[in-house]
Amino acid sequence: VLIPCCVFLAIGAGWSLAVSAFNVPPLLLPGPIAVFRTIVEERELLFQAAASTLSEIVLAIAIGVVTGFATAILVGMSSLVRRTIFPYILATQVVPKVALAPILIAWFGIGMESRLILAFLISYFPMVINTLAGILGTSDAMLRYAQSLAASEWQILVKVRLPAAVPAILGGVKITTGVAVIGIVVGEFVATDSGLGKVIIDSSASMDTALTVAATLLIGTLGLALLGALELAERRIVYWQPGP
Amino acid sequence: MTSLATMIARWRAVNWPALIFGVAIVSLWETLVRALAPSQSLFPPPSYVMWSLYVRFDLLMEHAWPTFCQTLVGFLLSVVLGVGLGWIISKSRTLFEALYPVVVVLQVVPKEALAPLLVLWFGAGMLSRTVLAFLIAFFPMVINTIFGVRSLNTAMRNYATSVLCNRWQFLTKVELPWASTSIFAGMKISVTLSVIGVVVAEIVAGRNGLGYLLLFAASRLDMGFSLAILLVLALWGGVLFAAVVLLERRAVYWRR
Numbered sequence: 001v002l003i004p005c006c007v008f009l010a011i012g013a014g015w016s017l018a019v020s021a022f023n024v025p026p027l028l029l030p031g032p033i034a035v036f037r038t039i040v041e042e043r044e045l046l047f048q049a050a051a052s053t054l055s056e057i058v059l060a061i062a063i064g065v066v067t068g069f070a071t072a073i074l075v076g077m078s079s080l081v082r083r084t085i086f087p088y089i090l091a092t093q094v095v096p097k098v099a100l101a102p103i104l105i106a107w108f109g110i111g112m113e114s115r116l117i118l119a120f121l122i123s124y125f126p127m128v129i130n131t132l133a134g135i136l137g138t139s140d141a142m143l144r145y146a147q148s149l150a151a152s153e154w155q156i157l158v159k160v161r162l163p164a165a166v167p168a169i170l171g172g173v174k175i176t177t178g179v180a181v182i183g184i185v186v187g188e189f190v191a192t193d194s195g196l197g198k199v200i201i202d203s204s205a206s207m208d209t210a211l212t213v214a215a216t217l218l219i220g221t222l223g224l225a226l227l228g229a230l231e232l233a234e235r236r237i238v239y240w241q242p243g244p
Numbered sequence: 245m246t247s248l249a250t251m252i253a254r255w256r257a258v259n260w261p262a263l264i265f266g267v268a269i270v271s272l273w274e275t276l277v278r279a280l281a282p283s284q285s286l287f288p289p290p291s292y293v294m295w296s297l298y299v300r301f302d303l304l305m306e307h308a309w310p311t312f313c314q315t316l317v318g319f320l321l322s323v324v325l326g327v328g329l330g331w332i333i334s335k336s337r338t339l340f341e342a343l344y345p346v347v348v349v350l351q352v353v354p355k356e357a358l359a360p361l362l363v364l365w366f367g368a369g370m371l372s373r374t375v376l377a378f379l380i381a382f383f384p385m386v387i388n389t390i391f392g393v394r395s396l397n398t399a400m401r402n403y404a405t406s407v408l409c410n411r412w413q414f415l416t417k418v419e420l421p422w423a424s425t426s427i428f429a430g431m432k433i434s435v436t437l438s439v440i441g442v443v444v445a446e447i448v449a450g451r452n453g454l455g456y457l458l459l460f461a462a463s464r465l466d467m468g469f470s471l472a473i474l475l476v477l478a479l480w481g482g483v484l485f486a487a488v489v490l491l492e493r494r495a496v497y498w499r500r
Contacts, residue, residue, distance in 0.1 A: 006342075028365065086262075088262070096477050096481055099447070106470070182354045216361055
């Protein structure tokens with residue numbers, strides 16, 4: 001833990017040194033101290049924007065996880081449904097779904113709805129795929145054992161398949177979280193009516209680079225904090241598996 | 245007779261439920277929109293999307309080339325530099341301990357948020373988009389390479405030492421083939437990400453490219469053309485992905 005922290009400190013120091021040594025104009029890249037000062041000065045604006053962004057991200061994650069999980073259970077129950085829909089679900093993986101942003105805005109306006117739908121569309125499919133891989137990847141031995149105990153389909157799903165799928169499902173939640181952040185932020189770039197994305201676009205238009213850098217760093221911190229929290233939760237939930 | 249047999253086999257191999265489902269969805273969309281939608285431009289039926297694709301094909305291709313080139317360059321850069329850095333990191337214990345957590349953290353950070361800053365630093369042209377595509381696609385390559393190289397077991401390592409293979413042979417004949425599965429898995433992730441990177445940068449700021457054209461078409465509420473552009477982007481993503489899969493089959497021929 002110590003060495004990576006030193007690396008990040010070194011990056012910060014290098015940034016600071018480079019800015020002062022080469023006389024980089026603050027319009028292009030302000031030093032870390034200037035950025036920090038901006039964060040303190042503009043704390044109200046940044047805090048409000050971050051709160052709006054964060055709440056949309058959390059909402060998008062919740063929607064993506066719940067619907068993705070439900071779809072995977074439905075699709076997992078029937079092999080005909082699986083055969084019918086799964087090729088399309090896989091195909092969506094190569095579609096750059098962020099490109100939907102302008103289309104969604106034309107249909108749903110520049111409000112929260114467009115961003116939530118974008119984040120949902122990006123985060124839904126990985127959740128379905130991961131959950132499905134989890135519940136279908138149960139070992140044959142386990143399934144046969146459950147069948148030998150005359151377990152019903154429902155019991156097999158709840159007591160055998162789902163517990164075995166927990167690591168894969170949590171993996172899906174992590175992917176969902178990562179891409180939901182991207183969906184909301186890109187949505188804010190295009191539908192600039194609130195959030196950190198709006199702060200970034202506005203400040204870069206008015207050449208307030210310190211604010212742009214500050215807001216970008218905040219988005220990075222938000223993403224990291226969400227995934228860090230998930231990582232901690234995962235270690236609690238999947239206690240039977242050793243950490244990385 | 246054999247041709248008939250293969251025909252029957254092919255007939256059976258087709259995923260009929262999926263095919264029927266696809267056709268049903270498209271025809272349902274077509275009929276519903278024709279019957280209910282107030283404006284075909286705002287809610288276009290599939291036939292209108294295909295028509296826009298056909299009518300504006302030249303304009304589409306003019307904007308598609310920059311996007312295609314930038315995704316390719318960004319992707320190839322991320323593969324070359326990602327595999328290189330991943331290999332270097334996995335060779336030294338100190339480097340691994342110092343840099344691996346950093347790489348994992350950077351992998352998690354939403355790099356799409358950098359788009360406006362990159363535009364500020366590198367201008368609204370090719371460079372900023374290629375850089376964003378590279379940045380997004382780079383870290384999965386590094387991580388997968390590290391994972392692949394480090395999974396080389398000691399038996400293999402000892403064997404390679406016992407037959408006195410030199411460093412270059414060890415790299416090309418042992419390490420890279422061993423890590424190839426993991427590297428190709430990384431490439432499959434990165435190739436889609438590089439398209440996303442270019443499109444995000446084009447949407448945020450640009451004068452050409454499919455992302456720019458899409459933003460323009462959508463702002464004029466020409467949804468038929470917007471969806472046609474999206475279709476081209478999706479096809480391009482599919483083509484790149486298929487290329488990686490084909491390359492993998494060629495390169496990792498022993499693991500059929």
